[in-house]
Amino acid sequence: MSSTQRTQVAIIGAGPSGLLLGQLLYKAGVDAIIVEQRSAEYVLGRIRAGVLEQVTVDLLDQAGVSARLHREGLPHDGIELCFGAKRHRIDLHKLTGGKRVTVYGQTEVTHDLMDARKAEGLPIVYEAAKVSVHDFDTPKPRVRYEKDGATHEIECDFIAGCDGYHGVTRASVPAGALKTYERVYPFGWLGVLSRTPPVSDELIYSNHERGFALCSMRSHSLSRYYVQCSLDDHAERWSDEAFWGELRRRLDPAAAESLITGPSIEKSIAPLRSFVAEPMRFGHLFLAGDAAHIVPPTGAKGLNLAAADVGFLSRAFTEFYKDRSNAGIDHYSERCLRRIWKAERFSWWMTSLLHKFPDTGEFGQRIQRAELDYLVNSTAAMTSLAENYVGLPLEV
Numbered sequence: 001m002s003s004t005q006r007t008q009v010a011i012i013g014a015g016p017s018g019l020l021l022g023q024l025l026y027k028a029g030v031d032a033i034i035v036e037q038r039s040a041e042y043v044l045g046r047i048r049a050g051v052l053e054q055v056t057v058d059l060l061d062q063a064g065v066s067a068r069l070h071r072e073g074l075p076h077d078g079i080e081l082c083f084g085a086k087r088h089r090i091d092l093h094k095l096t097g098g099k100r101v102t103v104y105g106q107t108e109v110t111h112d113l114m115d116a117r118k119a120e121g122l123p124i125v126y127e128a129a130k131v132s133v134h135d136f137d138t139p140k141p142r143v144r145y146e147k148d149g150a151t152h153e154i155e156c157d158f159i160a161g162c163d164g165y166h167g168v169t170r171a172s173v174p175a176g177a178l179k180t181y182e183r184v185y186p187f188g189w190l191g192v193l194s195r196t197p198p199v200s201d202e203l204i205y206s207n208h209e210r211g212f213a214l215c216s217m218r219s220h221s222l223s224r225y226y227v228q229c230s231l232d233d234h235a236e237r238w239s240d241e242a243f244w245g246e247l248r249r250r251l252d253p254a255a256a257e258s259l260i261t262g263p264s265i266e267k268s269i270a271p272l273r274s275f276v277a278e279p280m281r282f283g284h285l286f287l288a289g290d291a292a293h294i295v296p297p298t299g300a301k302g303l304n305l306a307a308a309d310v311g312f313l314s315r316a317f318t319e320f321y322k323d324r325s326n327a328g329i330d331h332y333s334e335r336c337l338r339r340i341w342k343a344e345r346f347s348w349w350m351t352s353l354l355h356k357f358p359d360t361g362e363f364g365q366r367i368q369r370a371e372l373d374y375l376v377n378s379t380a381a382m383t384s385l386a387e388n389y390v391g392l393p394l395e396v
C-alpha cells in the first residue's frame with residue numbers, strides 16, 4: 001500500500017527549525033507537511049540550548065507560541081566571566097542600550113511548537129523511515145518515506161532541509177554543488193541537568209587551568225552545568241560526585257561554596273565544532289539551522305541562528321506565494337550566511353578565549369589571561385562581547 005500527498009512546502013525534521021518554520025508558514029497561510037524520523041518523545045528528550053536572543057523571542061511571538069515563554073522565561077541582563085578565582089559581570093543591558101537575553105530551554109520551545117501544531121491539527125509524520133528527497137533541481141521536488149509498512153510520497157513546490165547536522169538533505173546535494181568549512185575542537189562539554197537552584201542568578205562562564213566550566217539554568221529550580229572534557233571521555237564514567245567536585249574546582253571560592261548539588265537527571269557529552277555549508281539553496285531545496293551550520297555552544301548561538309534562518313525562509317516562501325516574488329528565495333542563502341559567519345566568528349572567539357587548548361601551552365594560557373584582563377577592563381571590548389551575545393540585528 002502506498003500514498004501520495006500534495007503540499008506547498010515539505011519540511012524535513014521536527015527540531016526547532018522545522019517546527020518553527022511550519023508554524024510561521026501556517027500563520028502566513030502556506031501549507032506544509034513536516035516529516036520527522038524520530039518520535040516526538042525522542043525529540044523532546046534531547047537537552048540542548050538554554051538562551052534565546054530577542055530575535056528568537058520575536059519570531060516565537062510571530063508564530064503565536066510564546067505565551068509560556070513570557071510567563072516562565074527568565075530575562076537576563078548580564079553574564080559573568082570567572083578567571084583568576086574572581087567573577088567579572090558583563091552588563092549586557094547597559095552595554096547594548098537596553099537589550100537582554102531570555103533563559104528558556106530549547107526543550108520548552110520545542111514543546112510549545114509541537115503543542116501548537118497538534119492543537120491546529122497540522123500534518124506532521126513522526127517515526128518516518130528511509131526519508132529521501134528527489135528532483136529538487138526541478139519545480140516539482142518530491143519527498144519519499146516509509147511508515148507502517150508502506151511507501152509514501154509528498155509532491156511539493158519546495159523542500160526545507162531542517163534535519164540537522166546528520167540529516168539527509170545536505171547529504172543529498174551533489175558534492176560539487178556544496179562547499180563546507182569546518183573546525184573540530186580538541187575537547188567536548190560534559191553537561192549535567194539537576195533539580196537544584198542555580199548557583200547564581202546569571203550565567204557564569206569560567207576559564208580555569210583545569211578547563212572551561214559553565215553554570216546555567218532552565219528555571220529557579222532546574223540547573224544546567226557543563227565542564228570541558230576530553231574527546232575520548234564518556235558520560236557514564238562520571239559519577240555525580242566526581243562531576244560536582246570538578247565543577248567546584250573550576251569556580252571562584254564563593255560560587256564553589258554556595259553550589260547546591262543533587263542527583264543528575266541528565267548527563268551527556270557534546271562534541272564542539274564550527275561548520276558551515278555554502279550555499280544554503282539548491283534549486284527548490286533550502287537548508288536551515290543545523291543542517292547548514294554548527295557553532296560551538298559557548299556563544300549560545302546554535303538555536304538562535306536556526307530561528308533566524310527560519311525567519312528569513314518563511315518570509316521568502318510567503319513572498320513567493322502571496323506576492324509572486326522570487327526575491328526572498330533568491331537572496332535567502334546570502335542573507336543567512338552574512339549573519340551566520342558573524343555568529344561563527346563570535347562562537348569561535350568565545351570558545352578560544354575560555355577553553356584550555358592542549359597544544360597552546362603556557363604561552364597560550366598567558367595570552368588568554370591577558371585578553372580576559374583587557375576585556376573586563378575595557379568598555380569597548382565588553383560592548384563588543386555584549387552586542388554579539390544578545391544577538392546582532394537580523395540585517396546588518
Ligand code: FAS
Nearest residue numbers: 013015016017037049163164167270289290297300302303
Ligand atoms: P536539530 O538537530 O535540533 O533537529 C533536526 C531534526 O531532524 C531532529 O529531530 C532529527 O531527528 C531530524 N532528522 C534528522 N535526520 C532526518 C531524516 N533523515 N529524516 C527526517 N528527520 C530527520 N545550541 C545552543 O544555542 N546552546 C546549547 O547549549 C546547545 N547545546 C547543544 C548540545 C548538543 C548535543 C547539540 C547536538 C546541539 C546543541 N546546540 C546548542 C545546538 C542546538 O540547539 C541546535 O542549534 C538546534 O537543535 C538546531 O535545531 P535544528 O536546526 O532544528 O536541528
Ligand code: PHB
Nearest residue numbers: 049050216297298299300
Ligand atoms: C545552556 O543553558 O544549555 C547554555 C547556555 C549558554 C551557553 C551554552 C549552553 O553558551
